[in-house]
Amino acid sequence: MEEQIKEWKATRIIGIIGLGDMGLLYANKFSEAGWNVVCCDREEFYEELKDKYKDAKFSIVLNGHYVSRVSDYVIYSVEAANLDKIVSLYGPSTKVKAIVGGQTSCKSPEIAAFEKYLPPDVDIITVHSLHGPKVNTEGQPLVIINHRCSDDKNLQFIESIVSCLKSKHVYLTFEEHDRITADTQAVTHAAFLSMGAAWAKVKVYPWTHGTNKWYGGLENVKVNISLRIYSNKWHVYAGLAITNPHAHHQILQYATSATELFSLFLAGKREEVTKRLLEAKKFVFGNHTGLLLLDDLILEQYSLSKGISNSEGSNDNESKDKTKTVPNSHLSLLAIVDSWYRLGINPYDHMICSTPLFRIFLGVSEYLFLEPNLLEQTIDAAMNDQSFRTDDLEFVIAAREWSSIVTFQSFDLYEERFEQVQEFFKPMFPEANKLGNEMMKTLLSHSK
Ligand SMILES: NC(=O)C1=CN([C@@H]2O[C@H](COP(=O)(O)OP(=O)(O)OC[C@H]3O[C@@H](n4cnc5c(N)ncnc54)[C@H](OP(=O)(O)O)[C@@H]3O)[C@@H](O)[C@H]2O)C=CC1
Numbered sequence: 001m002e003e004q005i006k007e008w009k010a011t012r013i014i015g016i017i018g019l020g021d022m023g024l025l026y027a028n029k030f031s032e033a034g035w036n037v038v039c040c041d042r043e044e045f046y047e048e049l050k051d052k053y054k055d056a057k058f059s060i061v062l063n064g065h066y067v068s069r070v071s072d073y074v075i076y077s078v079e080a081a082n083l084d085k086i087v088s089l090y091g092p093s094t095k096v097k098a099i100v101g102g103q104t105s106c107k108s109p110e111i112a113a114f115e116k117y118l119p120p121d122v123d124i125i126t127v128h129s130l131h132g133p134k135v136n137t138e139g140q141p142l143v144i145i146n147h148r149c150s151d152d153k154n155l156q157f158i159e160s161i162v163s164c165l166k167s168k169h170v171y172l173t174f175e176e177h178d179r180i181t182a183d184t185q186a187v188t189h190a191a192f193l194s195m196g197a198a199w200a201k202v203k204v205y206p207w208t209h210g211t212n213k214w215y216g217g218l219e220n221v222k223v224n225i226s227l228r229i230y231s232n233k234w235h236v237y238a239g240l241a242i243t244n245p246h247a248h249h250q251i252l253q254y255a256t257s258a259t260e261l262f263s264l265f266l267a268g269k270r271e272e273v274t275k276r277l278l279e280a281k282k283f284v285f286g287n288h289t290g291l292l293l294l295d296d297l298i299l300e301q302y303s304l305s306k307g308i309s310n311s312e313g314s315n316d317n318e319s320k321d322k323t324k325t326v327p328n329s330h331l332s333l334l335a336i337v338d339s340w341y342r343l344g345i346n347p348y349d350h351m352i353c354s355t356p357l358f359r360i361f362l363g364v365s366e367y368l369f370l371e372p373n374l375l376e377q378t379i380d381a382a383m384n385d386q387s388f389r390t391d392d393l394e395f396v397i398a399a400r401e402w403s404s405i406v407t408f409q410s411f412d413l414y415e416e417r418f419e420q421v422q423e424f425f426k427p428m429f430p431e432a433n434k435l436g437n438e439m440m441k442t443l444l445s446h447s448k
C-alpha cells in the first residue's frame with residue numbers, strides 16, 4: 001500500500017473548489033502531506049489569491065473548470081445554498097473517471113446535485129469533517145460516504161488522501177449522516193443561537209451582570225460557545241439547519257420543549273415539571289455509569305467577567321465569597337434533555353459522530369441532571385426565583401423565532417437575525433474567542 005500511495009502522490013491531483021476556512025484547512029493539510037493540490041475560489045479573487053498563496057505548497061487556478069479538468073479527486077467546499085449552482089457550473093468539466101466529494105454539512109442536497117450534474121463515469125465519495133476549521137483535526141470524527149464507487153481502489157485512494165488529517169473515519173450513508181447531524185448539530189446550534197439572541201434582545205453582556213448571576217462553569221460554557229458561534233459565518237449554521245429536513249422537526253421540538261417548560265414555571269406547576277424532567281432524565285441518563293463528561297470546576301476559570309475592568313462584573317475572590325450565586329433555571333439545558341426524550345434520541349448513540357460543540361452541550365446537560373442536588377436546586381429556582389424570568393422569556397421567544405426561520409427556509413431572514421446579534425457581541429469577539437479556544441482545549445482534553 002505504501003508504494004501505491006507514493007505512486008498516487010506522484011501522479012494524481014487533488015482539487016478544492018472554495019478556498020474558505022475549510023477548503024484552506026484541507027489544502028494546507030493535503031499539500032503538507034505531499035499531495036499535489038490545486039484550488040480556486042471565486043474567479044474575481046484569482047489574482048489576489050495567487051499573490052496571497054504564492055509561497056504555499058498548493059497552487060491557485062482561475063476557476064472550478066480549471067480545477068475539475070485536472071483533478072482526480074475534487075472537493076467542493078462552498079456555501080450550502082450555492083452548491084447546486086456551483087456543481088451545475090463545474091461538474092460537467094470533471095476529468096473522466098475522477099472522483100467527486102464535498103464538505104457541505106448536509107448531504108442529501110449535495111448528493112442530489114452530484115447525481116444531477118456529474119457525468120456518469122465519475123464516482124461520488126464525499127466527506128464531512130465534524131469540527132470547525134480551528135480545531136485540531138486529530139481524533140475528531142470524519143464522515144466518509146461512499147455513494148457511487150466503480151472500483152474499491154477509489155475508496156482506498158480517498159482514505160489515503162484524508163489519512164493525514166488523523167481523524168477517526170466514520171462510514172455512513174448520506175441518509176444516516178443527515179439524520180444524525182440533525183439530532184446533534186442542528187439542535188445544539190439552535191440552543192446556543194437562542195441564548196445569544198436572547199441576551200442581545202435585552203442588551204446584556206451576561207458576564208457583566210454581577211458576580212452572582214451568570215456565574216460559574218455552566219454559565220461560562222453557555223456564554224463562550226454562544227459567542228463562538230456568533231463570531232463565525234452565518235451561512236454555516238443556516239445551511240446545516242435549513243437544508244436538512246430532519247433538522248426542522250428537531251429544532252421545532254426544542255422550541256416547543258422550552259415553551260412548555262416555561263409555561264409550567266409560570267403556572268408554578270412544580271410537581272408536573274419535576275415528573276416531566278425525571279422522566280426525561282431516566283430516558284436520557286438512565287444507563288449512565290462512570291465519570292461525567294465535564295466537571296463544573298474546571299470551567300469556572302473561563303469567565304469573560306475577569307476581563308472587564310471597572311464593572312460590576314469584577315470577579316475577585318473576596319466579592320465571590322460575599323455574594324451567593326443565584327441559581328439559574330437553566331431552561332436551555334432542561335429543554336434539550338426534554339426534547340431528546342420527546343424525540344426518542346439517545347444522545348450517547350451519536351458520540352462516534354459528534355462535534356466538539358455537541359459533546360460540550362451533552363456534557364453540561366449531563367452535569368445538570370447528574371450532579372447531586374443540582375436538578376432539584378434548578379427546579380426550585382425555576383419555580384420560585386424571579387431573577388431569570390425575563391431571560392427565560394426572551395430565550396423562549398428566540399428559540400421559536402429560530403425554529404420559524406428554519407422551517408420557512410429563509411436564508412435571508414437567517415442572515416439578518418444572525419448578523420443583528422453578531423453586531424451586538426462584536427466588540428467582545430477577540431477576547432471571547434481567546435478564552436473560548438482555551439476553554440475548548442480544556443473541555444476536549446477532559447472529554448476524551
Ligand atoms: N466552518 C465550519 O465549521 C464547517 C463548515 N463546513 C461546511 O463546509 C463548507 C465550507 O465552509 P467554510 O469553509 O466554513 O465557508 P467559507 O465561507 O469560509 O468558504 C466557502 C468559500 O467558497 C467560495 N465560493 C463561493 N462561490 C464559489 C465559486 N463559484 N467558486 C469557488 N469558490 C466559491 C466562497 O467565496 P465567497 O465568500 O465570496 O462567497 C468562500 O471563500 C460549507 O458548506 C460549510 O457548511 C463543514 C464543516 C465545518
Ligand SMILES: O=C(O)C(=O)Cc1ccc(O)cc1
Nearest residue numbers: 105130131132185355356357
Ligand atoms: O462543532 C460544531 O458544531 C460547530 O459549530 C462546527 C461545525 C460547523 C459545521 C459543521 O458541518 C461541522 C462542525
